[in-house]
Amino acid sequence: MAQATPLGGPLVTRTTVIAGAFALIAAGLALYRFVYGLGAVTNLNNAYPWGLWIVWDVVIGTALGCGGFAMALVVYVMNKGEYHPLVRPALTASLFGYSLGGMSVLVDLGRYWNFWHLYVPGWANPTSVMFEVAACITAYCLVLWIEFMPVLAERFASASTRKMVNKTLFFFVALGVLLPTMHQSSLGSMLVVFGFHIHPLWQTELLPLLFLLSVLAMGYAIVIFEATLVTKAYRRPSEAHLVGALGFYMVPLIAAFLAIRWADIIAGRKIDLVFSSGGLSSLFWLENLLYVLPLFWLSSERRRANAKLQFMAACCLLLAGILYRLDAYIIAQQRPGWHYFPATGELLVTIGIVAFEVLAYIVFIKTLPILHSVRK
Amino acid sequence: MALTRRNFLTTAAAGGAVLAAAAPSEARDNKTMPPKAVGLLYDSTLCVGCKACVRACREANDTQPEFNTADKLWDTPLDISGRTITVIKLYADGTADHKDQEKNGFAFIKKSCMHCVDPSCVSACPVTAMTKSPDTGIVSYDADACIGCRYCVAACPFSVPQFQYDTAFPRILKCQLCKHRQAEGKMPACAEVCPTGATLFGPVPALKAEADRRQALAPGETTTFARKTVGSPDVHEKKAAHYIRHIYGESEMGGTQMLLLAGVDFDKLGYPALRDRSYAATSETIQGALYDGLILPAVVLGGLVFAASKHVPQHHEEED
Ligand code: SF4
Ligand code: SF4
Numbered sequence A: 001m002a003q004a005t006p007l008g009g010p011l012v013t014r015t016t017v018i019a020g021a022f023a024l025i026a027a028g029l030a031l032y033r034f035v036y037g038l039g040a041v042t043n044l045n046n047a048y049p050w051g052l053w054i055v056w057d058v059v060i061g062t063a064l065g066c067g068g069f070a071m072a073l074v075v076y077v078m079n080k081g082e083y084h085p086l087v088r089p090a091l092t093a094s095l096f097g098y099s100l101g102g103m104s105v106l107v108d109l110g111r112y113w114n115f116w117h118l119y120v121p122g123w124a125n126p127t128s129v130m131f132e133v134a135a136c137i138t139a140y141c142l143v144l145w146i147e148f149m150p151v152l153a154e155r156f157a158s159a160s161t162r163k164m165v166n167k168t169l170f171f172f173v174a175l176g177v178l179l180p181t182m183h184q185s186s187l188g189s190m191l192v193v194f195g196f197h198i199h200p201l202w203q204t205e206l207l208p209l210l211f212l213l214s215v216l217a218m219g220y221a222i223v224i225f226e227a228t229l230v231t232k233a234y235r236r237p238s239e240a241h242l243v244g245a246l247g248f249y250m251v252p253l254i255a256a257f258l259a260i261r262w263a264d265i266i267a268g269r270k271i272d273l274v275f276s277s278g279g280l281s282s283l284f285w286l287e288n289l290l291y292v293l294p295l296f297w298l299s300s301e302r303r304r305a306n307a308k309l310q311f312m313a314a315c316c317l318l319l320a321g322i323l324y325r326l327d328a329y330i331i332a333q334q335r336p337g338w339h340y341f342p343a344t345g346e347l348l349v350t351i352g353i354v355a356f357e358v359l360a361y362i363v364f365i366k367t368l369p370i371l372h373s374v375r376k
Numbered sequence B: 001m002a003l004t005r006r007n008f009l010t011t012a013a014a015g016g017a018v019l020a021a022a023a024p025s026e027a028r029d030n031k032t033m034p035p036k037a038v039g040l041l042y043d044s045t046l047c048v049g050c051k052a053c054v055r056a057c058r059e060a061n062d063t064q065p066e067f068n069t070a071d072k073l074w075d076t077p078l079d080i081s082g083r084t085i086t087v088i089k090l091y092a093d094g095t096a097d098h099k100d101q102e103k104n105g106f107a108f109i110k111k112s113c114m115h116c117v118d119p120s121c122v123s124a125c126p127v128t129a130m131t132k133s134p135d136t137g138i139v140s141y142d143a144d145a146c147i148g149c150r151y152c153v154a155a156c157p158f159s160v161p162q163f164q165y166d167t168a169f170p171r172i173l174k175c176q177l178c179k180h181r182q183a184e185g186k187m188p189a190c191a192e193v194c195p196t197g198a199t200l201f202g203p204v205p206a207l208k209a210e211a212d213r214r215q216a217l218a219p220g221e222t223t224t225f226a227r228k229t230v231g232s233p234d235v236h237e238k239k240a241a242h243y244i245r246h247i248y249g250e251s252e253m254g255g256t257q258m259l260l261l262a263g264v265d266f267d268k269l270g271y272p273a274l275r276d277r278s279y280a281a282t283s284e285t286i287q288g289a290l291y292d293g294l295i296l297p298a299v300v301l302g303g304l305v306f307a308a309s310k311h312v313p314q315h316h317e318e319e320d
């Protein structure tokens, strides 16, 4: 089997310079927020206390970072070795998605200097879903770095250290599947206590299951998405054959998501709301469309093998997962008389964080053995 | 191993079985009223909108006025906020001629923490900064513990906790039933200054009995109303208004220690219709089913470690 190798090439390119500039702007705005308060940079208010930084950077950002989770599940737990070349790039992206999500939390927390209370018994509150999310995401960030050790070890460590890292790795791989299962479902549970503040088309006690199913679909989709982009950007041979078969796993996931969501709506006698909720009804149907299209494309082997349809299916699934989360966390909130739309400063911080992610990803794949070497 | 539908389904089914095993764990019921619960009874039909309580609350809790007029000569908070713990709001419809009447009428309404029997804020707070006294039931906030995540702000069914967005060192502001005054043997400032007894302090069972008495009054019947606390000798006579048949807070979200009476439907006054089962109970039932004793995560981890121990070395040796 081919080895993973650093991609090489110059680090200072137009892309990295632009990304760096946006990251600097974000850092400046974050500084401003620490001096003048959250209101100076954001449009947050007491009806919408969570905005872009939490919903995009953390809820959606970590979901987009679930490529590593999804690939570990397929490769190590279900033992599909043929996907192994996709593991490291996915892991790298997860590492950034999660680490930076964690950073934005620190910018968003009002009393950040107390954040360590989350980890101290006596303060930590086990009934709180947010406690579960926080503790579990922190643990997962550590696990991601440990899972990443072989990459660093290959580059920097002696043979014996490498052996040791590889020997204990299986335990962390297992944790690396368990922890996202826990906190990604909890990101759904977190909304249950909001009760009537969330429109009934989104509010359900099945939120944890729906969030888990949809995040797995997003995880696979992001792997396809990244593989396609990296192939294009660095003119590497297509991984379509490999990536395409992955779609096979998405079919039952999407089908289960849709079936459970509709069953909940029918059982909860909410079916009339599907038509009578104005703009929210439209968004609900849009979400459904974004799930049904990829379901159709991926359900036949012939369509699945088509690189274009594959990529489009991945995009739809990403958009579907993003929209579902945006709706549940912000748009479908029922807070009469109040509005929230992110401020420019808020947007710039988020853009800066994404830019930093892109920058770091490029530096990593160019200097570390992450991408599978191309057989010449 | 070849990619087959069969081994995929086996894995999925095993996962499903583990989830199903967790399901039968006990549902968490609503919490119950603490033994020495104290609270407020606010009677919208007695309130004259003087806002003495708003002023007294500022003094007792050291909050600064909020200006919303051009001349900046009026303390005019528009709602509770990061600077204001309680407000009196005005409902008005049409010509607003008659007090406590829904059509062409008006009514006053107080807004402050309900001191829920089963509070969402306490269940939600990740660092135990929101606590409910097991004794008096007062729901307190501890800024020294708070991380400023604002989960309580979003979770409270009554939208009570207010975060300060305009400072580098923010905190949550909410009514704590003047517990610092109660510690000195005084009553909540808002109840102490209320000239009509519209805001009344007392043990919850006594407040509830008084609310029941008022509900039973015939509209126009002359009766006496206490000021400050239930059963105080400071009373005045007044004709009973036409009450809506509803003691708000008696059962909403499993009950609250602030009770409200009014002559206008509560949803018109900003108090939404809410079910009896607390959202905290629903949320904690789910968390309990998944995480009680960490049994389910441990079982799943065991399965994953088993699978990974077989498969991880395999893939890595392929690379060596
Ligand atoms: S009204 Fe809100 S802030 Fe007050 S106790 Fe209930 S949940 Fe907590
Ligand atoms: S803002 Fe403070 S009090 Fe409210 S939930 Fe977060 S940590 Fe708890």
Ligand code: SF4
Pocket (backbone or CB within 6 Å): B053, B056, B057, B058, B060, B061, B085, B086, B112, B174, B175, B176, B177, B178, B188, B189, B190, B191
């Ligand atoms: S009890 Fe005290 S803090 Fe609460 S509203 Fe009344 S005066 Fe304000």
